[in-house]
Amino acid sequence: MSGLYVKKRKRPELNLVPLIDVLVMLIFFAFVTMQFRSVTTMNLTLPKAETAGKSELKESFTISVSKEGKMEVNGRPATMANLEQLADEIGRVSKDITVLVRSDETAELRYALQAMDICRKHGLNKIRLQTR
DSSP: OOSOOOOOOOOOOOOHHHHHHHHHHHHHHHHHHOOOOOOOSSOOOOOOOTTOOOOOOSSEEEEEEOTTSOEEETTEEEOHHHHHHHHHHHHHHOSOOEEEEEEOTTSOHHHHHHHHHHHHHTTOOOEEEOOO
8 A cells, every 4th residue: 555645534623612702792792782671579550541652761760659558769668758758858969850650550549649749849840650
């Protein structure tokens, strides 16, 4: 076998490091671009409105009222006294902050009105009711 040359083939291999780098970047990009919804522990059914539009609020705080009359401010349990104190502090800082009131459709109207009244007392007059 003088004229034959036996050539050994190199075994193909898959380099996993660049693949892992690309996957990490995709996961990072997904987390950065993800939009998080405001988390609340209350299970509210918002009232329906035919003319409800979508509006983005830049500076706002949210008051949620359940059908039992329990209240949350920005996702934290609160009472009317807590709301009074918070509205006073926010009113001293800025009167342009929007108050978003989220009330269950079966909740008594007086709870939402009390919350709105407290906000108005402290100069927070930009009040919106959230619907679905």
